[in-house]
Amino acid sequence: QDASKAIKIVLPEQPANLEPCGTIITNVGQILSQNVTEALTVIDAKTGLPQPKLATEWTRVDDTTWRFKIRPGVKFQNGKDLTAEAVAFSIKRMTGGTMTCNNMAKFGDRKIEATPVDALTLDIKSDRPEPIMPTLLSVVMVVSPDTPVDKPVNDPVGTGPFKLASFDTQSVALERFDGYWGAKPVIEKANYVWRSESSIRAAMVETGEADLTPSIAIQDATNSETDFAYLNSETTAIRIDMSKPPLNDLRIRKALNLAIDWEGLTQLFGDDVKRASQMAVPGINGHDETLKPWESDPAQAAALVAEAKAAGVPVDSEITLIGRNGIYPNGGEAMEAMVAMWREAGLNVKLTMLDVADWIRYLQKPYPEERGATLLQMQHDNNKGDAAFTIPIFYRSTGQYATVSDPALDKEIDTALATSGEDRAKDFKMIFAKARNDVVADIPMYHMIGYTRVGKRLDWHPDITTNSEIPLANIQLKN
Amino acid sequence: MTALISDITVSPRTGKLRTIWNCLKRDKLALAAVIFLLLLVIATLAGPPLIGDLATKLGLRQRNLAPFSFQHDWIYFLGADTLGRPIIARLVVGAQNTLGIAFAAVLCSMLTGGILGLIAGYSERWYSQIIQRLADVVMSFPSLLLALIVLYTLGPSITNLVIVLAFTRMPIYLRTTRAEVLELRERMFVSAAISMGASPLRIVVRHIAPLVLPTLLTIAALDFATVILAESSLSFLGLGIQPPDFTWGAMVANGRGYLANAWWISFWPGLVILLTTLSLNLLSSWARTFADPQQRWRLQSLRKTPR
Amino acid sequence: MLSYIGRRASHSIISVLGLLALVFFLTRLTGDPSSLFLPLDSTLEARQAFARLHGFDQPIHWQFLNYLRDLVSLDFGQSVRQNRSAMEIALEAFPQTLKLAFVAMALAIALAIVAGSIAATRPGGFFDRIVSLVSLTGASAPDFWIAIVGILVFAVSFDLLPTSGTGSLAHWIMPVFVLALRPFGLLVQVVRGTMLSALSAPYIKTARAKGLRRKEIIFGHALRNSLLPVITVAGDLTAGLVNGAVIVETVFGWPGIGKLMIDAIILRDFAVVQSTILVTATAIFVLNICIDLLYAVLDPRIRY
Amino acid sequence: MSPTSKSTSPLLTVENLTVDFLSDESPVRAVNAVSFDVSRGETLVILGESGSGKSVSTSAVMDLIDQPPGDIVSGRISFDGAPIGNLRGEPRRLINGQKIAMIFQDPLAYLNPVYTVGRQIVEIFACHGVASGKEARERSIELLRRVGIPEPDTRIDQYPHQFSGGQRQRVMIAMAIALKPDLLIADEPTTALDVSVQAQILDLLRDLQNETGMALILITHDLEVAASMADRVIVMNRGEIVEAGVARDVFTSPRHAYTKKLISALPHGDTAEGGNRRSTIPSGETVLKVENLTKEYLFSQGLFGKKQSFRAVNDVNFEIRKGETLGIVGESGSGKSSVARMLLRLTEPTAGRAIFAGEDIFSMNQARLLAFRRKVQMVFQDPYGSMNPRMSVHAIISEPWAIHGDILPQARWKDRVVELLELVGLNPEHVDRYPHQFSGGQRQRIAIARALASEPDLIICDEAVSALDVSIQAQIIDLLADLRTRLGLSYIFITHDLPIVRHFADRIVVMKQGEIVEDGSTSAIFANPVHPYTQSLLEATPVPKWMAVRAPRPTGRARDALTL
Numbered sequence A: 001q002d003a004s005k006a007i008k009i010v011l012p013e014q015p016a017n018l019e020p021c022g023t024i025i026t027n028v029g030q031i032l033s034q035n036v037t038e039a040l041t042v043i044d045a046k047t048g049l050p051q052p053k054l055a056t057e058w059t060r061v062d063d064t065t066w067r068f069k070i071r072p073g074v075k076f077q078n079g080k081d082l083t084a085e086a087v088a089f090s091i092k093r094m095t096g097g098t099m100t101c102n103n104m105a106k107f108g109d110r111k112i113e114a115t116p117v118d119a120l121t122l123d124i125k126s127d128r129p130e131p132i133m134p135t136l137l138s139v140v141m142v143v144s145p146d147t148p149v150d151k152p153v154n155d156p157v158g159t160g161p162f163k164l165a166s167f168d169t170q171s172v173a174l175e176r177f178d179g180y181w182g183a184k185p186v187i188e189k190a191n192y193v194w195r196s197e198s199s200i201r202a203a204m205v206e207t208g209e210a211d212l213t214p215s216i217a218i219q220d221a222t223n224s225e226t227d228f229a230y231l232n233s234e235t236t237a238i239r240i241d242m243s244k245p246p247l248n249d250l251r252i253r254k255a256l257n258l259a260i261d262w263e264g265l266t267q268l269f270g271d272d273v274k275r276a277s278q279m280a281v282p283g284i285n286g287h288d289e290t291l292k293p294w295e296s297d298p299a300q301a302a303a304l305v306a307e308a309k310a311a312g313v314p315v316d317s318e319i320t321l322i323g324r325n326g327i328y329p330n331g332g333e334a335m336e337a338m339v340a341m342w343r344e345a346g347l348n349v350k351l352t353m354l355d356v357a358d359w360i361r362y363l364q365k366p367y368p369e370e371r372g373a374t375l376l377q378m379q380h381d382n383n384k385g386d387a388a389f390t391i392p393i394f395y396r397s398t399g400q401y402a403t404v405s406d407p408a409l410d411k412e413i414d415t416a417l418a419t420s421g422e423d424r425a426k427d428f429k430m431i432f433a434k435a436r437n438d439v440v441a442d443i444p445m446y447h448m449i450g451y452t453r454v455g456k457r458l459d460w461h462p463d464i465t466t467n468s469e470i471p472l473a474n475i476q477l478k479n
Numbered sequence B: 001m002t003a004l005i006s007d008i009t010v011s012p013r014t015g016k017l018r019t020i021w022n023c024l025k026r027d028k029l030a031l032a033a034v035i036f037l038l039l040l041v042i043a044t045l046a047g048p049p050l051i052g053d054l055a056t057k058l059g060l061r062q063r064n065l066a067p068f069s070f071q072h073d074w075i076y077f078l079g080a081d082t083l084g085r086p087i088i089a090r091l092v093v094g095a096q097n098t099l100g101i102a103f104a105a106v107l108c109s110m111l112t113g114g115i116l117g118l119i120a121g122y123s124e125r126w127y128s129q130i131i132q133r134l135a136d137v138v139m140s141f142p143s144l145l146l147a148l149i150v151l152y153t154l155g156p157s158i159t160n161l162v163i164v165l166a167f168t169r170m171p172i173y174l175r176t177t178r179a180e181v182l183e184l185r186e187r188m189f190v191s192a193a194i195s196m197g198a199s200p201l202r203i204v205v206r207h208i209a210p211l212v213l214p215t216l217l218t219i220a221a222l223d224f225a226t227v228i229l230a231e232s233s234l235s236f237l238g239l240g241i242q243p244p245d246f247t248w249g250a251m252v253a254n255g256r257g258y259l260a261n262a263w264w265i266s267f268w269p270g271l272v273i274l275l276t277t278l279s280l281n282l283l284s285s286w287a288r289t290f291a292d293p294q295q296r297w298r299l300q301s302l303r304k305t306p307r
Numbered sequence C: 001m002l003s004y005i006g007r008r009a010s011h012s013i014i015s016v017l018g019l020l021a022l023v024f025f026l027t028r029l030t031g032d033p034s035s036l037f038l039p040l041d042s043t044l045e046a047r048q049a050f051a052r053l054h055g056f057d058q059p060i061h062w063q064f065l066n067y068l069r070d071l072v073s074l075d076f077g078q079s080v081r082q083n084r085s086a087m088e089i090a091l092e093a094f095p096q097t098l099k100l101a102f103v104a105m106a107l108a109i110a111l112a113i114v115a116g117s118i119a120a121t122r123p124g125g126f127f128d129r130i131v132s133l134v135s136l137t138g139a140s141a142p143d144f145w146i147a148i149v150g151i152l153v154f155a156v157s158f159d160l161l162p163t164s165g166t167g168s169l170a171h172w173i174m175p176v177f178v179l180a181l182r183p184f185g186l187l188v189q190v191v192r193g194t195m196l197s198a199l200s201a202p203y204i205k206t207a208r209a210k211g212l213r214r215k216e217i218i219f220g221h222a223l224r225n226s227l228l229p230v231i232t233v234a235g236d237l238t239a240g241l242v243n244g245a246v247i248v249e250t251v252f253g254w255p256g257i258g259k260l261m262i263d264a265i266i267l268r269d270f271a272v273v274q275s276t277i278l279v280t281a282t283a284i285f286v287l288n289i290c291i292d293l294l295y296a297v298l299d300p301r302i303r304y
Numbered sequence D: 001m002s003p004t005s006k007s008t009s010p011l012l013t014v015e016n017l018t019v020d021f022l023s024d025e026s027p028v029r030a031v032n033a034v035s036f037d038v039s040r041g042e043t044l045v046i047l048g049e050s051g052s053g054k055s056v057s058t059s060a061v062m063d064l065i066d067q068p069p070g071d072i073v074s075g076r077i078s079f080d081g082a083p084i085g086n087l088r089g090e091p092r093r094l095i096n097g098q099k100i101a102m103i104f105q106d107p108l109a110y111l112n113p114v115y116t117v118g119r120q121i122v123e124i125f126a127c128h129g130v131a132s133g134k135e136a137r138e139r140s141i142e143l144l145r146r147v148g149i150p151e152p153d154t155r156i157d158q159y160p161h162q163f164s165g166g167q168r169q170r171v172m173i174a175m176a177i178a179l180k181p182d183l184l185i186a187d188e189p190t191t192a193l194d195v196s197v198q199a200q201i202l203d204l205l206r207d208l209q210n211e212t213g214m215a216l217i218l219i220t221h222d223l224e225v226a227a228s229m230a231d232r233v234i235v236m237n238r239g240e241i242v243e244a245g246v247a248r249d250v251f252t253s254p255r256h257a258y259t260k261k262l263i264s265a266l267p268h269g270d271t272a273e274g275g276n277r278r279s280t281i282p283s284g285e286t287v288l289k290v291e292n293l294t295k296e297y298l299f300s301q302g303l304f305g306k307k308q309s310f311r312a313v314n315d316v317n318f319e320i321r322k323g324e325t326l327g328i329v330g331e332s333g334s335g336k337s338s339v340a341r342m343l344l345r346l347t348e349p350t351a352g353r354a355i356f357a358g359e360d361i362f363s364m365n366q367a368r369l370l371a372f373r374r375k376v377q378m379v380f381q382d383p384y385g386s387m388n389p390r391m392s393v394h395a396i397i398s399e400p401w402a403i404h405g406d407i408l409p410q411a412r413w414k415d416r417v418v419e420l421l422e423l424v425g426l427n428p429e430h431v432d433r434y435p436h437q438f439s440g441g442q443r444q445r446i447a448i449a450r451a452l453a454s455e456p457d458l459i460i461c462d463e464a465v466s467a468l469d470v471s472i473q474a475q476i477i478d479l480l481a482d483l484r485t486r487l488g489l490s491y492i493f494i495t496h497d498l499p500i501v502r503h504f505a506d507r508i509v510v511m512k513q514g515e516i517v518e519d520g521s522t523s524a525i526f527a528n529p530v531h532p533y534t535q536s537l538l539e540a541t542p543v544p545k546w547m548a549v550r551a552p553r554p555t556g557r558a559r560d561a562l563t564l
Ligand SMILES: Nc1ncnc2c1ncn2[C@@H]1O[C@H](COP(=O)(O)OP(=O)(O)OP(=O)(O)O)[C@@H](O)[C@H]1O
Pocket: D021, D028, D029, D030, D048, D049, D050, D051, D052, D053, D054, D055, D056, D057, D105, D436, D437, D438, D439, D440, D441, D442, D467, D469
């Protein structure tokens, strides 16, 4: 075998398992998605729109039913043929509830049902109108019908250009699958290892021990030749708990936004980050380009606080900023800095850094009873092309992370979710604008940048999907 | 004879201090260590009021300022950290929490471990067994899990931090003490003391403990660094010290990602931790020599007869 | 002696079981695994389904009884994260840590004994000062600091060693070195201290009068008498490495049990936490029994 | 050999040796301008007051004085014509052990506690490349047999703490003579040996001298031993040699005042009946009654070996009355120390009772035991080991007062310590010194002072005066006798020194192999010994060398062992 056609990729973390149903977990997806397993559709990184993959075309039969044509001549890595039956099996495996399926999270509480029409045609029915079904289906990895239904697996068999060769405590190895339906990839073998220290991953690519590593820290991205920045679909923000005084006062919430020295804070995340004005990144259907991020205006912030104080708002009462350790690089420092800035503005903010499990209690409903006025550090990832993966969670009163409770807003969101095409985007933009200007339920910070170091041997560039997949087939070797 | 007695009773207190001082003078390294520690204590007590809020004030535009640059204020001489705060100021202000936590934790673990070890080693009763098995259990209990449990049930605070650190470091003292006691209690002078009617307490405290203490001090002096660094890794869980408070350990941990690019962020705090530990060790090995009558001459000025 | 071992073993088994029970109940005080295992944006129903599937919704004493029942049939539970038997995972990782810890400790003990003993023969001398300074510096420098700087220097700048990973002999050098540094520093100090006392004992005079070689006097007579605290401390440090080589395992990508345990704790993979603790605790208990037996071998006056 | 071999040049010469011990204060002069020499086949006996520098000056010969804190101010030591004073490293190693060997004074401290005695002997053969493995072991067993250790082939695998005081001393001797050195320095080699074993050992030394022409420097305070061995004698006092000469002259016509005092203090067996220090009070009430006392030691060969037992004390009965001294004499290893240790509950008896003041010692609870231990004190056979090395003399002696708070108010401790030190003949300025800074005899006296401190009713003295020179011995005995008369103290006086028991004890029990073979009043036993062992004890009194007839040697069982 030609050694030069084998590459080594260093991931930040060991994949706990290789269950195709968990590809939305970064380190599983980066190995499996588009390499071992494929879905019916794939999201185009630039437009956010679904493109054909294992489905060649699709049509909306009625409000709740979509019909997909399955690509003919596709074989699973175990030699079986891809049929509508197999796709239906994969969907049932995910939705059946006999095992825990992480990818289900993207479906929220929707119920879907797949019925094969003929060998290569599949009908998918949802319990309510679903305009973005093709987008949703990009997370359903199609697996061989031999896969057990009731328990997760570590030896996935899919239709992708690579098949799993080995998986142990130190590495995952993929091999080119010769029966692949599409173009033959250049890479023959890929070895995945993991190191959590960013500087070491960077060093490994530098010394040639590895060829590629995603998400290195900004301070390690020192070589413009090999280190590529890309918008990584993550948006960072501070969520404001609107139910507790003094945070239930709009002036205070605005002051919180205005008091930050944004330019200074940006230093922590590098010049490539983009200030955020909303919780979804550009390229997502519904993102409003025209929406302006908050400016930094400490004077006005102080004035607002004073005004609120005059109006009897208990501005002196303690506000807890709950941070999460290791949430993103320099996250702790950012929180420290912001606390210092708010204190400057006359707000009594205290920082508590928690570990994930503890922090999650504050993130998700039901929130702890005794929480008091809290601000919560968070990061939201939407790489699925549609604001539907963002808006209902944050701004609908039933949303998992929502602190807003506004029936009028709920209604607007429901209509937006049911519409499609141009109107859908317009509706979402309106909601984002409202959230930014009228509700102020959060302090949007940045659309984050990831840095990937790519060895000199490879010809490949990361993009917004890199956080969820690294398609080996797209990697070319120089000369 | 009366003259002799009055001679001996002359202010024994200052006499002792004088001997200690004389012996300290003879060991230059130990003397340097003492001076360093004294300076540290002074800086800890007097430093923070002088430094004011320099240590916590952000200077995002001086982020990761390199050390030894003369363009900036002297306070930036050792550089600035990731939020542009002067490292000198942070070292001084961080000393208080660092030393407080480390001393408290090391002292607690040494005392409890030492006492339990004396009991476990000297007594052959059932509780000796229990103590030892408990020590085994503590040893096998991952400190991180303990920290998490404390965090969830009691919440983060300095006291809890000290408890966690002390608790996890305790077995080493316990087991070392016990090991030494096992041998010491077989010595003749212990039999002699028993035959005189000395209570177990007295034997343990007067006869055995003084011979175990030097080893414990040796371990404790080095444990100081372990505890400081362990404290910083607990901040990873949120159990460590909470910002805006900080310790040297937290500073080191903060600079960890910058070793390749801005080494000074974690180097300086690492260096003071090292110097502190080094000083404590030099002092403990001096104390060990001083406490041993057979070795003490090494610290005395020996006047030879002219020949 | 055999009866002593039997007694110790039975006490230890009881203690390990107690430890397991303690861990079982205490870990469940540290939060809900379902919120960590599932993606942040999954629904409440999904979480509940997950809890039901893994039995986290049952009263805790039921969970414990189930666990005990499974234990009897040597079923240590499934890792919810890794879809595998938790014990299998733990037993896969343990030897990796063990061999690393073993090599590092063997090296640290051997070097510390030699260096500490020689330093003790001439306290305050040049060698003594150098050994003390070097070992203390090594022992009080942060280990991740040393590890990363080591990689940057030896792997990146000079390209002498691989950055990380396992495989060749070269892969061992840095992890072993980093791991051995702190035990070495501490042991040097302990050896030096106890040797200093031992060397002034009268039986050393006897040995000198017999005309023994310096080596035999130092290592045969003095050292043997000062070994008790040394092996205790060494044993504790080994135990510490067995369940705490986390930094080294993390930085160098060594697939050991330390990192496994920490990850499992942080992610609340309870079955893995219990299995790793069971494995390491057993190792530590066995180690402690061995050390206690060693006391009796080393000092005939100690009898159990 | 006789002094005739003096024609050749001396094997060892020490000229003008001065040794100081340095400390923060002014240096302590332990040895001052001492010169002596010894030739092949010759025996030089060093006599002298306890603490007079005997051990230090001989240690200097073997380079055993650590410098600092020791400081050899001046002196030239040459061996076989070559200076060896500054010899270190390999050349020194070839001399120590092989050419010059030493028997140390305090055998317990000087044996390594963690090695079997066998290993410690084998080591000598091994490190000088003489023999190794099985052969070395065989030779070690043989050596142990020659020094009279019973069952040497099992004993060889035991540890020093499992031996009796006298047996340890003999192990030391075995080690020293292993390589048949040219010069043997024996520092009080027979202090813990009963007369018959002592005779064996002395014979053994003489045999070696005859066989290999070994020179012997014998330090002893026992004038009878000295006289029986010495060709020449030097007498030391306060670090200086005050008299030197041919044995007969020194003994028969001492010139220096100190020597005269020494020789006259000798409690000669014949005169002892008259000027003895036995109790004058006739029997008072019984203080201690020991019934059927038995001790079996359990030990295992190796870690997993089978448990074996050894009956060290077998059905011993005796009683002591108020104001009485009970002398326990007997073979070395016959269980004397074991009895003492059991009476203080330091080792638990296997069987038996001991009634003290109407109560069985062995069934006392903690509180009663405390009261009991205040009333009974012990002087241990190995004084060095019995003192905490971290405690100053002051702390050591005042410890009983610290334990039993009601004896003496703390304000008076200092004065009382000084008083006690003076009573036992020590310099009261040494209160702040530590045990390692004293000579063997001085330590023994500190131990006596400590025992006296708690004002007990009964003192058990285990070879308490065996390392003291005769003049101090006499002083201490007088002190003890005085206390007995004034305070009604009782003593159990364990010793091998017959003249002393005869001088001091009212009644004597004789032990052999764990059993009492004879007991009775002192005069009765000395006048009319019944048991053959007692008879052999009394007969074995050594004869001055210059009076000894060449051919006949002591006979009996002991002899057989030696000729093996
Ligand atoms: N390490 C030391 N430090 C200070 N003084 C010491 C030290 N060793 C011995 N001496 C002193 O030196 C003197 C001589 O001691 P040495 O041991 O030679 O006496 P000795 O003649 O052997 O007496 P003994 O018959 O009692 O054994 C004593 O007064 C003793 O106190």
